[in-house]
Structures are given as C-alpha cells and as structure tokens.
Amino acid sequence: MIDFYFWNYTRVVFGLEAEKELESHLELLGDKVLLHYGGGSIKQIGLYDTVIKTLKKAGVSFVELGGVKPNPRLSLVYEGIELCRKEGVTGILAVGGGSVIDSAKAIAAGVPYDGDVWDFYTTDKNPDKALPIGVMLTLPAAGSETSTGSVITKEEGELKRDTGSPILRPQFAILNPKWTLSLPWYQTACGISDMFAHIMERYFTTVEHVELTDRMAEGAMKTIIHQAYRLKENPDNLDARSEIMWAGTVAHNDILHTGRIGDWATHMIEHELSGIYDIAHGAGLSIVFPAWQKYMLDKHPQKIAQFAHRVFDIDYYQDDIKETARMGIKRLEEFYRDMELPVRLKDAGIGTDRIREMAKKATRDDKIKLGNFHKLDSKAIEEILHLAAE
Incomplete structure (x- = not known):
C-alpha cells in the first residue's frame, strides 16, 4: 500500500424525499445560480418544477442553461461561461447525469479563468479557482457527483478529453433513486x-x-x-x-x-x-x-x-x-x-x-x-x- 491523503468534502443527501433538503444547501452556491440541465427529462419527471419552486422560495436568483448532450460539448461550456460572467452567477446547480455535471464543472472552472477553459483539458494546467457546484443526480453512472473529474468533447477535431482537480468536487449532491425510474x-x-x-x-x-x-x-x-x-x-x-x-x-x-x-x-x-x-x-x-x-x-x-x-x-x-x-x-x-x-x-x-x-x-x-x-x-x-x- 502506498501513502495517501483522502478528503472528499461533498455532502451527500440520499433518500426518497432527498429533494426536500435542497433549500438548506443552496447557501453554498451564493445568491445567484446557474441552473444547468440536459433535455426534457427533468421536466417530465417533475424535478424541474420542484427545483424552480425551491429556488424561488429560498429567494435565490437564477438563470438557466439547458441542452447538455451525452459526451458534453465544449461549445455549450463556452456559452455557459459567457452567461455566468454576464449575469454575475455565484454558483451552479447541475440537475441531471454525469454529462450535465461534467459540463457544470467546466463552466465553473472557466468563469474565473483568464484563458481558454480547454487549456485544463489539453495541458498540464489545473484550475485553482472555480464557482461552487451543487448536484441533483438523475442518472447513476459517471460518479461525477462527488468526484474531482470532468470530461468534455470538442467538436472540432473530435477530441474528448478530461481534467481533474479537488476544487471541482461539488459542494453537495442530492440523490433520490425515484428520479431514475423513468430511465x-x-x-x-x-x-x-x-x-x-x-x-x-x-x-x-x-x-x-x-x-x-x-x-x-x-x-x-x-x-x-x-x-x-x-x-x-x-x-x-x-x-x-x-x-x-x-x-x-x-x-x-x-x-x-x-x-x-x-x-x-x-x-x-x-x-x-x-x-x-x-x-x-x-x-x-x-x-x-x-x-x-x-x-x-x-x-x-x-x-x-x-x-x-x-x-x-x-x-x-x-x-x-x-x-x-x-x-x-x-x-x-x-x-x-x-x-x-x-x-x-x-x-x-x-x-x-x-x-x-x-x-x-x-x-x-x-x-x-x-x-x-x-x-x-x-x-x-x-x-x-x-x-x-x-
């Protein structure tokens, strides 16, 4: 066995009514949130309405960016970075599976970075600052809800690359198995x-x-x-x-x-x-x-x-x-x-x-x-x- 240092700070809330805990964790994301998600599945299962209601009840301002696809695209990451900077977003709430979470991590790392976020995926550079991220997981697979990693695909050149940093671990992850029933x-x-x-x-x-x-x-x-x-x-x-x-x-x-x-x-x-x-x-x-x-x-x-x-x-x-x-x-x-x-x-x-x-x-x-x-x-x-x- 080699020496190691283990610290996973993500707060995990697991249960059949786990979404009720969202409001108590929103303070970790600041006062303006990017709500990031994929297609229409979270709306079909009613989770979208639950999240919107909770954000409003908590008095948290938010902007939305949907459209995440499997093998999440760099072009949408760029769009998210621009939106967050323009709107003064302080944190990101990723609602979906690993692709949504990975995209959220890329956006979170890119907002405070002066260069191209793709640097983190193709060079030895690692993010030393990032917006805080919260997760509501709807697809168990990638484990990105508590990991340090993110994988993004650049359409030009058909390049799929990864990066990782402890700073990219989500602040909290809310997991309700009922959200996976319609998969x-x-x-x-x-x-x-x-x-x-x-x-x-x-x-x-x-x-x-x-x-x-x-x-x-x-x-x-x-x-x-x-x-x-x-x-x-x-x-x-x-x-x-x-x-x-x-x-x-x-x-x-x-x-x-x-x-x-x-x-x-x-x-x-x-x-x-x-x-x-x-x-x-x-x-x-x-x-x-x-x-x-x-x-x-x-x-x-x-x-x-x-x-x-x-x-x-x-x-x-x-x-x-x-x-x-x-x-x-x-x-x-x-x-x-x-x-x-x-x-x-x-x-x-x-x-x-x-x-x-x-x-x-x-x-x-x-x-x-x-x-x-x-x-x-x-x-x-x-x-x-x-x-x-x-």
Whole structure:
C-alpha cells in the first residue's frame, strides 16, 4: 500500500424525499445560480418544477442553461461561461447525469479563468479557482457527483478529453433513486457499465498489500452485478435502483482508490471511440475493457484471475492461472451481453478503419503512454482495438 491523503468534502443527501433538503444547501452556491440541465427529462419527471419552486422560495436568483448532450460539448461550456460572467452567477446547480455535471464543472472552472477553459483539458494546467457546484443526480453512472473529474468533447477535431482537480468536487449532491425510474434500460445499462469500469480501473493495480481496498472493490462489483440483474428483471425495483445509485457514487468518490495506483488506460482509449463515434461512454467501455484484459492476459494474469475468482466465483486453477483469467474475461463479456451492451466494435456499428487514428490521438502521436498496470504505446492500443473487433 502506498501513502495517501483522502478528503472528499461533498455532502451527500440520499433518500426518497432527498429533494426536500435542497433549500438548506443552496447557501453554498451564493445568491445567484446557474441552473444547468440536459433535455426534457427533468421536466417530465417533475424535478424541474420542484427545483424552480425551491429556488424561488429560498429567494435565490437564477438563470438557466439547458441542452447538455451525452459526451458534453465544449461549445455549450463556452456559452455557459459567457452567461455566468454576464449575469454575475455565484454558483451552479447541475440537475441531471454525469454529462450535465461534467459540463457544470467546466463552466465553473472557466468563469474565473483568464484563458481558454480547454487549456485544463489539453495541458498540464489545473484550475485553482472555480464557482461552487451543487448536484441533483438523475442518472447513476459517471460518479461525477462527488468526484474531482470532468470530461468534455470538442467538436472540432473530435477530441474528448478530461481534467481533474479537488476544487471541482461539488459542494453537495442530492440523490433520490425515484428520479431514475423513468430511465430507458439502455441508459441504465450504460450507467452500470460506467460505474463498474470505474472500479476496475482502480482494481487492476500493481501495488501490493491492498487487500482491504481489493475486497471493498470486489464487494462493490459483486453488488452491481447482482442488482443489475434484479433491475433488468424489474425496472421498477426501487431497492435495486437505490443500490445501483449508491454504487455509482462509491465507485468514483476515491475511497476505493486509497493506497493504490489505478490504471485508466481503458477510459482514455474509450474517449477516442466516443469522441469520434459519439457512442455512450458505458457502451464504449463494455467494448474496450474485455479487449484490454485479453491484451493483459500474458502480462498480469494473476490479478485478472483473482478478479475472475472473487467477482464471478470462478474456480481458481493454481496450475493454470491464465485459464482462470480467461474464464473471468468470458464471464465479464457475458454480463455485458446480458445487460444488452456491445462487446465488439461491430456491435456498435464501428469499423476498424480509424483504429490507427484513435491510437495516435490517444497517445498524442506517441508522446505519452497510457495506463499504469502496463504502459501502452500506440501500437499496443491498436492491438487492443483489434482485439475488440474480433
């Protein structure tokens, strides 16, 4: 285990009437709020009216910016920064899923910054100031409600890039599982894939003596699998939705990252997929992660075998660790298929013609290598994407 410093200051309010706590937390956002959201879903479930009523009751002025899309766009971030500066906004209330929250974080970092907010996503610069953010989560997936990270897509060049800073953690996050009842199954499944991947990115580490966080991660993954099947059988199962919603937060609030070094190569490779083809992040991860594990089979079979045994209850063959690992990868693919997610590029209508381009973009033309479990250059990424095509 390596030394670590853990501090997650986001206040989490979880419950079937959690929205009643919004008014008591609005003071953390100041006296004028940007209400940031996506399409019409929050209006369809009545959450929009609840938020507006609460803001007015609390005497908080607000301006609105909707229109956030999956794989949130830089152009809308620029619009939000300009609006906040013009209106003297003091804080942002993000109502929606990870895309809305990531967009809100980008706006929050961009308002006090003299340069282009895209600098934070493409250079070593990190924001040292940002507007405070509050969250009302409607889609459990990205874990952005308590994380330091934000991912934004720049339309020009089809670039999807991330940044992270402790200053971008939301001040509060309000979670009501009832808000997720109207989600289509595919969105729910993509969210499950996203949170599962967040745990695997941390789980596959070369740091030794991390049994506590290994076991915590394994327990979280087993819970996600169990509850995912329950939810698929009955999408109205509020208990299952509650478990999944909390799992998405725990997967990315850094508690499972303590004392270890995560990998994150799979996320970076997937960003090229969704940056170019605009597929759901969770769908891209269900394609890339098994291929990444297959590539790692000859390099780190022990950890993949442990994953297979402890998460999917596969018998551990001491004399053939690789076979145990292979069976784990197969079971992971079966889980994704059961969730009606793609596991091959062709399943998402993606060909192999731009694999080299994606590998080069991911490594900045081989100026960097991805991952920590095993460093990946562009040639390795090409191999992984070809494995995802087989």
